[in-house]
Amino acid sequence: MVERPEGEPGAERAAASEGAADDVLDRPLPEGVRRRVVALTADSFGGLTVSELPPPLRQYARFTPSRRAKFAGNAMAAALESDAVFRQRIAGKLREAQPELAAALDHGTPPAAADPLDVAAAAYVLRPDGWVKLVAAAGEEAQRASAERAGEEAERELARLREELSQARTEARAEADRIRVDLDTARKENESLQRKLRSALSDVKRGEAAVRKAEAALEAGRSQAATEKTAADSELRRLKARIAETEASLETSRRAAREGRSVEDMRLRLLLDTVLDAAQGLRRELALPPASVHPADTVEAVAPGQMTPKDVATRALSDMDPALLDQLLALPQAHLVVDGYNVTKTGYPTMPLDKQRLRLLGGLAVLAAQTGAEMTCVFDGAELAAPVLLAPPRGVRVLFSKPGVTADELIRQLVRAEPPGRPVVVVSTDREVADGVAKAGARPVASALLLKRLART
Numbered sequence: 001m002v003e004r005p006e007g008e009p010g011a012e013r014a015a016a017s018e019g020a021a022d023d024v025l026d027r028p029l030p031e032g033v034r035r036r037v038v039a040l041t042a043d044s045f046g047g048l049t050v051s052e053l054p055p056p057l058r059q060y061a062r063f064t065p066s067r068r069a070k071f072a073g074n075a076m077a078a079a080l081e082s083d084a085v086f087r088q089r090i091a092g093k094l095r096e097a098q099p100e101l102a103a104a105l106d107h108g109t110p111p112a113a114a115d116p117l118d119v120a121a122a123a124y125v126l127r128p129d130g131w132v133k134l135v136a137a138a139g140e141e142a143q144r145a146s147a148e149r150a151g152e153e154a155e156r157e158l159a160r161l162r163e164e165l166s167q168a169r170t171e172a173r174a175e176a177d178r179i180r181v182d183l184d185t186a187r188k189e190n191e192s193l194q195r196k197l198r199s200a201l202s203d204v205k206r207g208e209a210a211v212r213k214a215e216a217a218l219e220a221g222r223s224q225a226a227t228e229k230t231a232a233d234s235e236l237r238r239l240k241a242r243i244a245e246t247e248a249s250l251e252t253s254r255r256a257a258r259e260g261r262s263v264e265d266m267r268l269r270l271l272l273d274t275v276l277d278a279a280q281g282l283r284r285e286l287a288l289p290p291a292s293v294h295p296a297d298t299v300e301a302v303a304p305g306q307m308t309p310k311d312v313a314t315r316a317l318s319d320m321d322p323a324l325l326d327q328l329l330a331l332p333q334a335h336l337v338v339d340g341y342n343v344t345k346t347g348y349p350t351m352p353l354d355k356q357r358l359r360l361l362g363g364l365a366v367l368a369a370q371t372g373a374e375m376t377c378v379f380d381g382a383e384l385a386a387p388v389l390l391a392p393p394r395g396v397r398v399l400f401s402k403p404g405v406t407a408d409e410l411i412r413q414l415v416r417a418e419p420p421g422r423p424v425v426v427v428s429t430d431r432e433v434a435d436g437v438a439k440a441g442a443r444p445v446a447s448a449l450l451l452k453r454l455a456r457t
Helices: 009-021 031-045 055-060 065-071 073-082 084-097 099-106 116-126 131-286 309-313 322-329 340-347 353-371 407-417 431-439 447-455
Strands: 335-339 374-379 396-400 424-427 443-445
Touching (some): 031 073, 031 084, 031 116, 065 073, 084 116, 116 131, 340 353, 340 374, 374 407, 407 431, 424 431, 424 447
Parallel strands (some): 335 374, 374 396
């Protein structure tokens, strides 16, 4: 026979034909040996290429050994049993990983100190002479060890049950003694209760006699009360008749008083109507205009002027002092117009746009509640694919620019829409916006100033 290298297909087919002639197991593979075989195959699995794996196992090629053993155990065991070529490849990997164990099995002298399950698993994969006996012996050894463990567990369980039985007997004797003591105590309490019952029966009899006596007294009291009630009803009828007579007399007196007073009231009302008619006729005759000038308006003096945003700007305050914004918003009917994205991208540019909008609008709502000024926040709507679903907070008007119109142009339109003289403050760092609104009479302030003011709320 011509020898071929172990990795060539001819060698694998020859090994497969030799494996077919080997002995076969006449019983299922012992569970312990099967687990070791699956673990051994899972460890050697990664050394094979995808093309060298049987088709059912290729989907597990990238799994870790533990996951292969968990999810592909049955498939690997079936492939080892039915696919001799795959088994020879796993055997080659096993010879590389454990050469001493493989050599010992080839010589028919497995190591005495080795685990029987490991020896049986290796023999099942390598298939040396007598591998069936090694697998069967490992199965019997595993059964014997399992039986010994079961016997030891049974002995421990028997000892535990004996101890529990002894403890239960001790507790039963103690419980019996306690029950006897409780029984004696209950017997004594029963005798005491019987004595108390006899005393209570005597008390009941005396109480019944007292009740009969009380019922007789109650009946006598009822008779006396009925007599007194009859007398009281008679007196009540007499008093009601006296009251009716008194009320009739009082009503007669009141009627006479009302008639006398109504005559006087009629005379006074007629006199008042006469005076009013005369005053109205005098006003028509004189044609007097309504009084629009008061005496204090005739005194000459210098009247104070009204404060404008330019007057606030001349005060000794830094352009980045939040107190400057408070003074501007304290002007009568002040209107704050905010370039929304200019402020948010200055203060918190890393946040998403929707989070930027919500944070800015929340701060403006607090500022509007504190100052009472009108506030309008403008956002650029050119980049929006759809309308923004947003509930504006209380006291803040939210506007998005139309397609083709920038937020800067919308801000300039808002400023031009205001009447001359109204204090309008525009928050934007954009120099073009600031210059444009300043020409229209508004007061521009930097976005950082508003951010500082909102940080105080």
